[in-house]
Amino acid sequence: MNYFLLVNTFSNSGKSKAVIQNHFQLIKKYLPNSEIRFLEEGDRIEEIVSGIEEGFDVCVACGGDGTISAVASAIRNRSLLLGVLPIGTGNDFAKSLGLKKSLEENLAVLKKAEFISVDLVRVNDTYFINTLGIGFDGQTNFIATTLPSCLSVFRYVLAGMLTLFRAKVFTAKIKSASLEDLIVTETKMIVLANGKWEGGKYLISPSSDPNDGILELIYANKVSTVRLVLEFLKLSAGVAVSEGMFSMIKGSNFSIKLSEPVYIHKDGEILEQASVFDIELIKKELQVIA
Template identity: 35%
Template sequence: MSRKSTYCFIINGASNAERAVDAFRKYEAEIIKEVPDAHIVYVKKGESIKEQAREMAQKFSHIIACGGDGTVHLVANGMMDSEAVLGVIPIGSGNDFARQLGLNGSVKQAIETLFTGKLKTVDVIQFDDNYVLNTLGFGVDGLTNYYANRSKLKTGALRYFHGGLKALFRARPFEIALEFDEMDTVIHQRSWMVTLANGNREGGRYVISPRSRNDDGILEVLVVKDIAKWRLFYEFIKLSVGIAFNPDVVDTYSIQTGGALKSSRRVKTHADGEQIAAKNICTFHLLKSKISVICVS
């Protein structure tokens, strides 16, 4: 006999400049109508979303992350290795992971998908003790996220653009040593940024790795070369309107296992839009078909 589906909705009170709660409340009655016994958890700023997700994943069959990519990241990290299924209601500022599930940003569509969608398993990047669903970024990528998260601008696109401009003015390139488990050579290079891409975009509209898919068993590793800063600005402006990096400014490696990254100094780092502690040495692994998610049929 199949287990009855039970739903827990976790809303990040700090998501989207603290506007996610108001966005969710507009649809709360509709959700209760569909799922009368739904459990709704409003997580206040400063409280642990990860711990809430870990606890709820032992009680409910479906854990629904309500917020942006950072919220999805924290919920997924809490429920990892449980039998629970991940769902998403995209009410954050970026919602890049949600787009890969076929969600277009409509809360109504996302709610309908919870009950009419299909299940699929997606790959996950394991980085030390973090699990990353979309992207893991170092250097300019991490610094852009750092400033975007502190911006007072209203929309996610504007915050990310503003953060990117500040990052470009203040960033410095750094030396890296990159090695992959499936290759014998160590890549030594000077770079502005390194991004591990399990998904194809960041910041809502920045198509950073066009061929990346989260269910193909392949991880793209992007290394932006030590190009002139004016060229870096130009490439960033292109990204902001949905045009990917020109191939001559980035080296892209497609791998199926994992590797290690060493840097000459600690640089700002983000995991799915969440700032994490910077390290000089880190290891990463691609975990294939690691977590079940609800996507558009």
Template identity: 30%
Template sequence: MRHIHFILNPIAGNGNNNLDLALLNKHFNTKDFTIAVKPTGYKKHAIKLTQDSIAENADVIVACGGDGTINEVASCLVNSTIILGIIPIGSGNGLASNLNIPKNLDKALALIKKQTVKKIDVGQLNNHYFFSNTGIGFDAQVIKHYEAANKRTLSSYVKATLKSLRKSNKLIEVETTLNGEIVKQKPFLIFISNSNQMGYNVSLTPKASLDDGKLDVLIVPKLSFFKIALFTLLMLIKKHHILKEVEIHQTKSIKIIQKKRFFFQTQIDGEFLMIKNRTIEISVLKKALNVIGI
């Protein structure tokens, strides 16, 4: 008997999400499977529900939502034998895209039943896990404005991007240690990725791999407004690397220090997060999560 628990974010993506028990019973017969559906009621509620499911001896815990919901569920499963399943009903669905998980509900459920399990790497920023990406600078500001809009749509994302571009001249100096080299700079963007997808079919690190034991790092220095606009346009067609100012690295760890502030504004898997520390240390945990994918 396999115990499968579904952690459902009812307001992910366009909202009004539900899982019909009749549909679940169609895929998972009561002889071989025990099913539980647990809707979230507030931000971070998925963490509590996942912890409850772990205590209830779930074999598979399925995150039904976007990258934020997946992060809350998956963070509880790092270095455990419990398998993560994903039903992508969020706005971006970056990790699900990298794992080739279909958006069609029936197909996603069939994949969960089949249980083709992959071991993937996990990123860690101080005491926070990430599975797709994290970053400081421009991308964190985009997420901050995107969340303030309270509408998870592509148009809201575009508006948040334009708003962040207008404020892109307010850069903070940081000291970055990467592959043994220390650099002081005022970066427009430092983006660290475990996945080759951000969502909406946008990628800053198209060569990133979920299971190579490395993180892909994109550093964009301070640029003129024209160069920033050009970078944004090139990013949409995955050609941003042709700008000579753009740096691309692979690493197992990176340290970022700032001396003029006691906090970092970051994004982790598409969720804005304030880190109350002058230093952030980012590393990779090799193949630390069991996840269903293709």
């Protein structure tokens, strides 16, 4: 197997480059036929992936969920396996793949090159692989980007607490082939989940599996601010929320129209605020080493 490692040097507050450089010999031990490319400011992942020469079998995304998402989108029309070295801040999708925190263990997984078929999700004209957050989630990610990077994953905890008191209620109209009727609800948060976790520790959708051909849509029900705070603290501790906090719809296609544009993130990347979403699960689109 020949491996092309694409390293996001901005991932994990800029620490990812040093992680790869400090473990260069270990990488070569497990992946002797490998090339390493460090992303620099101005580089476009899509252009780099499209320029990968023939002869490579695996494109390894080295970074967090945003890096994996961008590489996954770029290789979907290429005959390349997707590999993952989770050296970002959250590494949520990697957890759904069963990967560990140990770099050496994950290199051993890459060397074995056993893969599974994983679903990819299209939202409007872009793609995500783990979660799409609409409203509260998107605003939390936006606020987290304004906080000091030294807080690491705790940026999301602090940002979430701030968002609890800032997020606005909006009206959502949800259509799906899996629904008999249109759902109209008032909520502060909608999540489309292909994976279980987001934000580094938040078990947002325990039943989600990125290779089951099912997409979970979760929206927050109306609850008091006090309960919101308590449930958020539970999520921050890695515990699933109590029954009745969320409603869930399972499907593969969703159409969502909101009463107003809101904050959005896809796999941790902040998107332009929007109010209309056309969502499609593309089953078994990627071959991912896991």
